[in-house]
Amino acid sequence: MNNPSVGDILAKLSHRPASEWIARLEKVFPDDASMRRQALIWLHADQHRVADESEPPSLGGPAQQRYELSVRLDTGATASVWQAFDRKLGRNVAIKVFHDQGESEAMAQVIAEAQAASDVISDYVVRVHDVHDDDAHPYIVMELVGEHDPERGQIALGNSAAACTPTSLDEIARWVMHAARGVHDAHLRNVFHRDLKPQNVLITPISRRARVADFGLAVSGASEQVDLPTMTLFKGGPDGPLSVRGTPEYMAPEQARGLPPSLDPRAASDRAILVGVDVWGLGAILYDLLSGHPPWVARSPEAHGPWEIAASGEAPVPLHRTRDGVRIPASLRRLVDKAMSLDPTQRYGSAAAVANELQAFLARRPTSLDRSRPFRLMLWSRRNPQLALTAMAVVALALVALGTHATVTRLRGERNALNREVAAQHAEQNLLNQSVEQTRASLASTQQKLATERQNLANLELSIGEDRRAYTALIDAKEKALRDANTATRQIIEQLEAARRERRAADQARSTYEKLSAETKQDAERFAKERDRARRDRDSARSERDVLQRELDGTLAELERVRAEVKKAQENSADVDAIQPAAQAKRR
Amino acid sequence: MSEPTDPPTDEQMAAQFERIIRRVKHSMNYRGSYSTRDILGSLVARWLQSGEWERLKELPVDQRHIGESVRRFILDRLDQLRRRGHREELTEEHIVMPDEATLIEIVEAAQLRAWIEARIADLEREVVDPRVLIPLANPKHVGQALRLHLDGQTQRQIAATLGVSLGIANKRIFEGTNYLVVLQGIEAGLGVSS
Numbered sequence: 001m002n003n004p005s006v007g008d009i010l011a012k013l014s015h016r017p018a019s020e021w022i023a024r025l026e027k028v029f030p031d032d033a034s035m036r037r038q039a040l041i042w043l044h045a046d047q048h049r050v051a052d053e054s055e056p057p058s059l060g061g062p063a064q065q066r067y068e069l070s071v072r073l074d075t076g077a078t079a080s081v082w083q084a085f086d087r088k089l090g091r092n093v094a095i096k097v098f099h100d101q102g103e104s105e106a107m108a109q110v111i112a113e114a115q116a117a118s119d120v121i122s123d124y125v126v127r128v129h130d131v132h133d134d135d136a137h138p139y140i141v142m143e144l145v146g147e148h149d150p151e152r153g154q155i156a157l158g159n160s161a162a163a164c165t166p167t168s169l170d171e172i173a174r175w176v177m178h179a180a181r182g183v184h185d186a187h188l189r190n191v192f193h194r195d196l197k198p199q200n201v202l203i204t205p206i207s208r209r210a211r212v213a214d215f216g217l218a219v220s221g222a223s224e225q226v227d228l229p230t231m232t233l234f235k236g237g238p239d240g241p242l243s244v245r246g247t248p249e250y251m252a253p254e255q256a257r258g259l260p261p262s263l264d265p266r267a268a269s270d271r272a273i274l275v276g277v278d279v280w281g282l283g284a285i286l287y288d289l290l291s292g293h294p295p296w297v298a299r300s301p302e303a304h305g306p307w308e309i310a311a312s313g314e315a316p317v318p319l320h321r322t323r324d325g326v327r328i329p330a331s332l333r334r335l336v337d338k339a340m341s342l343d344p345t346q347r348y349g350s351a352a353a354v355a356n357e358l359q360a361f362l363a364r365r366p367t368s369l370d371r372s373r374p375f376r377l378m379l380w381s382r383r384n385p386q387l388a389l390t391a392m393a394v395v396a397l398a399l400v401a402l403g404t405h406a407t408v409t410r411l412r413g414e415r416n417a418l419n420r421e422v423a424a425q426h427a428e429q430n431l432l433n434q435s436v437e438q439t440r441a442s443l444a445s446t447q448q449k450l451a452t453e454r455q456n457l458a459n460l461e462l463s464i465g466e467d468r469r470a471y472t473a474l475i476d477a478k479e480k481a482l483r484d485a486n487t488a489t490r491q492i493i494e495q496l497e498a499a500r501r502e503r504r505a506a507d508q509a510r511s512t513y514e515k516l517s518a519e520t521k522q523d524a525e526r527f528a529k530e531r532d533r534a535r536r537d538r539d540s541a542r543s544e545r546d547v548l549q550r551e552l553d554g555t556l557a558e559l560e561r562v563r564a565e566v567k568k569a570q571e572n573s574a575d576v577d578a579i580q581p582a583a584q585a586k587r588r
Numbered sequence: 589m590s591e592p593t594d595p596p597t598d599e600q601m602a603a604q605f606e607r608i609i610r611r612v613k614h615s616m617n618y619r620g621s622y623s624t625r626d627i628l629g630s631l632v633a634r635w636l637q638s639g640e641w642e643r644l645k646e647l648p649v650d651q652r653h654i655g656e657s658v659r660r661f662i663l664d665r666l667d668q669l670r671r672r673g674h675r676e677e678l679t680e681e682h683i684v685m686p687d688e689a690t691l692i693e694i695v696e697a698a699q700l701r702a703w704i705e706a707r708i709a710d711l712e713r714e715v716v717d718p719r720v721l722i723p724l725a726n727p728k729h730v731g732q733a734l735r736l737h738l739d740g741q742t743q744r745q746i747a748a749t750l751g752v753s754l755g756i757a758n759k760r761i762f763e764g765t766n767y768l769v770v771l772q773g774i775e776a777g778l779g780v781s782s
Contacts, residue, residue, distance in 0.1 A: 006722055022598060035721045037778060038770050042722055044605040045769040046762070048613065074742055163745060195621050217621055241684060244624045258624075305634070307627050308665060 010039060014046045056082055057097050057137050067095060067141070073157065078216070083144060083157070092155060093129060094144045097137050109216065110138045116191045116218035117142075124182030126202060126213040145202040145211055156205040161289060162198035169322070171208065172289040173332065173358045175201065178210035180282050180355035186212070187351055190221030190265040192274035196281025197250040198288050217245050219274060221265040248307035249294035252280035253342055256310035275351070276344035282354050283339025283347075287316065290332065292323030295340065315342060331361050334369040604778060605769075612769050615700045618740035625694070628686070633698040635661045641695065654692065655685035700772075707768055708734045716767075719774050724767050726760075733760035734768075 009028055013021055021043050025036045056069030057080075071083040079098040086093050098110055114131035117140075121127075130141035145158035166172045179201050183193060193200075195217040202211050242258025255277050263270040288294045295316035296306035304312070319328050319336060335357050341347045348354050357367045364382040366375065381388035619626050635641065635658050644652045662683060685691065710717070711731030716724055724730060729750065736746045747757035 007725070010722065018602075032721070038721050038773070040601070041605050041608070041770045041773040041778065042766050044602065045609050045766040048609050163742075197620075199620060244622070244627050247621050248627070248630075302637070304665065304668070305630055307622070307630065312666065 006035075006039075010042055010046070013039075014043055018043070018047065056084075059095075059097070059132070059137060059139060063132055063139075067093070069095060084141075086141075092144045092146065094126075094142045095139050096142060097139045110140065112220065113214075113216045113218065114140045116186075116220040117215040119189045119220060120182075120186045120191050120215075121189075122182045122185030124178045124209075124211050125186060126211050142213075145204060145213070147204050147206045149206065158202045158204045158211075160199045161201040161203055161210060161285070164203045166289060169290075169326065169329070169332065170362055172286065173361050174208075175203065175210040175289065176282060176286045177355050177358035177362065179212050179285060180351045180358065182210075182212040183278050183282060184351035184355060186215075186218075187275060187278070190271075191215065192219045192265055193278055193281065194218060194255070194274070195246050195250075196278060196285055197247050197294070198285055199247075201285060219263055219265055244307075248305065248310060249296050250281060250284040250288070251296070251307065251310045252277045252284075252344070253310055253313055254344060255280070256307055273344065275349070276347055278351055279339050279347045279354060280344075282351060283336050286332070286336050287319065287340060290322055290328055290336070291319055313342060316340060329361075330375075331367050331370055335361065335367060338369060601778070604776070605773065608772050608776060608778070609769050611700060612704065612772050613765065615697060615704055616734075616738060616765065616768075618738065620740060629694050629698055631662050631665075632658060632691075632694050633702060634665070636695065636698050636702060641699075654695065655688055658691065659683050659685050703772075704768060705738070707771060708738065708764075711764065711767075717771055717774075720767060720770055722767075722770060724763060730760045730764040730767070733757055734764040737761050737764075 013024055016024065021040060022036075025039050029035045029039070056072070058064055059067060059069075066088050067084040067086055069082040069084045073081040073083055073094060079096045081094055081096050084093050084095045085091075110133050111131060114128050117125065118128035118131075126145060127143040128140055129143065132139050132141075144155070146155045147158075148154075149156040161175055166175065179196070183196065186193060193212065193215060195214065196212070200212065200214040202213050203209070204211070241261075243261040244256065244258050246255050248256070254273070259273065259277070260270075263274060265271055265274055284295050294306070296309045298305050298309075319333050321327055335354075338346070339348055339354055348357070353368075357369075360367045364379050366379050370376060370379070622630075638661065640657055640661060641654075644654060644657060686694075707717075708731050711724075711727045712735065713731075714728045716727050729752075732750060733746055736749055737743075741749065743754060743757050743761065746761070747754045750757060750760075752760075
């Protein structure tokens with residue numbers, strides 16, 4: 001894996017004929033059979049890549065001469081779309097080249113798609129110019145959705161609505177309106193798309209107009225029915241098994257649960273079903289472009305998939321704001337809700353109705369769902385700003401005139417009321433003047449009385465001053481006597497306190513003496529007892545000593561007696577010793 | 589004891605390579621519009637995730653009854669949604685299963701798709717299978733490009749998302765596809781010498 005030259009070797013070999021690969025690989029990797037095998041697989045895969053992706057496929061026959069394929073625009077599961085130049089007519093076209101070859105069902109599908117699309121003449125549908133189904137690669141020649149770019153001097157290619165970024169809510173509404181017009185034009189030719197989604201709506205690069213493309217799943221009244229189900233999932237009703245076709249993320253609920261494959265666009269009941277599916281699809285496109293995601297989305301890899309949710313009858317998550325956080329107008333939300341009603345009978349009756357509603361929205365006119373009078377009035381004002389301004393000015397002037405009249409009337413009434421009030425206040429003032437005169441006279445007599453009373457008061461104050469001085473002297477004398485008494489009392493108290501302290505000391509000494517006396521007495525008694533006991537011990541020892549003395553005396557006497565006996569025995573022994581030699585001699 | 593078989597001729601080997609390449613490339617195609625078979629394929633993929641197929645593989649072939657198992661699985665899942673939503677009840681009789689051989693084809697396709705997604709996840713984590721001897725440059729980028737390719741993005745969109753030129757985006761997808769084909773060849777016993 002670390003050999004950097006392997007890639008170069010394979011790159012060189014890929015340009016050699018396949019017949020040389022094995023021999024050359026044996027030369028390059030002589031000892032590594034595994035590497036040779038893997039390199040061979042790689043080269044085969046690379047050959048497919050070159051055939052599928054880089055080089056335009058061969059259309060075969062005269063078409064190869066007529067069409068010059070240049071740029072691959074897109075690749076899907078069944079086909080690739082290439083930009084091509086039609087040498088015969090001198091124009092650019094798009095050619096959808098199918099991968100599968102020779103399968104009858106696939107070929108029939110190609111024809112059906114081409115017939116369905118070519119039968120529709122509309123400014124909002126991608127036109128089909130030609131179809132070719134009897135050679136190596138079946139293909140459909142279509143109008144190239146592109147515009148001449150004067151700035152770059154070349155053709156600018158369109159892109160799907162899913163890949164374009166709308167600049168405003170109005171642009172989204174305009175795209176879906178165009179798509180609805182195209183779908184309606186198709187319906188008029190009994191062609192029903194059944195696979196409407198942003199990827200199948202192409203936007204022109206400069207004029208930003210929308211066109212419906214890819215009628216691969218369309219049902220057409222003009223063509224033979226080709227999508228008889230080779231496989232079915234639901235048994236269906238009396239009309240036989242049901243077929244599920246479409247893109248799960250955008251499917252109408254009834255489409256997800258399966259539709260009879262033999263729907264006839266010319267029969268009224270079948271037509272209503274097919275219109276309902278396409279109206280849902282338009283609502284789903286609007287939903288996706290507004291919210292940034294399709295109506296049915298799996299919440300996680302393990303959760304229920306889009307088809308399961310679509311078939312379950314759940315309602316899509318309600319719209320509130322765009323992916324950029326812009327509040328979605330109520331008109332558009334109501335429009336989406338109606339187009340994507342779970343009950344097909346509650347949806348718009350035709351794609352044209354959807355287009356008209358969007359046109360009304362774009363023209364700031366009320367849609368059929370906008371019933372509120374204030375809202376309608378607001379929309380009318382937006383549409384007719386000058387009229388609205390004039391009307392507002394007239395109403396404002398009338399309101400000002402009415403207001404002025406009402407104000408004048410009110411002011412007059414207020415003036416009359418004020419005049420009446422002034423007269424009443426004059427009369428009241430006269431009464432008050434009379435009252436003031438009377439009060440002044442009364443005040444003069446009162447002042448005179450007051451002067452007399454002041455004189456009496458001064459006299460009274462003089463006598464009170466004398467009395468106050470006498471009382472002050474008396475109080476001073478009494479206070480001095482009181483102080484002297486207090487001093488004497490304090491001295492007596494101090495003497496008394498000293499006597500008390502002395503008595504407490506005497507009491508304490510006496511109690512100490514008594515305590516010591518008691519302790520001394522107890523000690524004396526204890527010493528007397530110990531003395532008596534010592535005396536008794538002494539007497540006892542004396543008697544014992546006497547006994548021992550007597551015993552000692554006895555013993556000493558005995559000892560003397562023994563000594564005497566021993567001495568006597570010794571004397572006897574000496575006698576024996578003297579006799580013994582004589583005895584021996586005698587014996588001999 | 590089986591008789592020894594002759595080694596495959598170059599043509600036979602090339603034919604085997606072709607089959608593997610077609611199967612891998614077909615599984616990597618983005619299915620924008622679904623047919624009933626595609627719907628059934630997506631349900632079978634979920635059925636595989638449930639581990640039911642691993643359990644059935646333990647049984648003898650005549651006792652597996654894949655169709656019945658898938659039918660029960662679909663009904664159970666739809667029943668879960670019915671309890672959550674307002675769908676009218678689907679009974680067992682409403683669901684039609686294809687014959688066992690077709691169903692096994694669908695199961696194998698779903699297995700291959702799951703295998704591809706797992707290997708792409710490996711590449712995104714910069715895990716390259718050591719059995720592949722051909723060097724793969726920048727596996728993480730290759731994994732990211734393949735993931736976007738599986739999600740149905742065009743090569744122009746992939747280039748824009750990864751911030752690379754259109755040529756580099758194409759190269760990443762081709763190298764990644766070739767890597768998966770080689771690995772699938774190894775799984776089939778063709779990529780290693782016996």
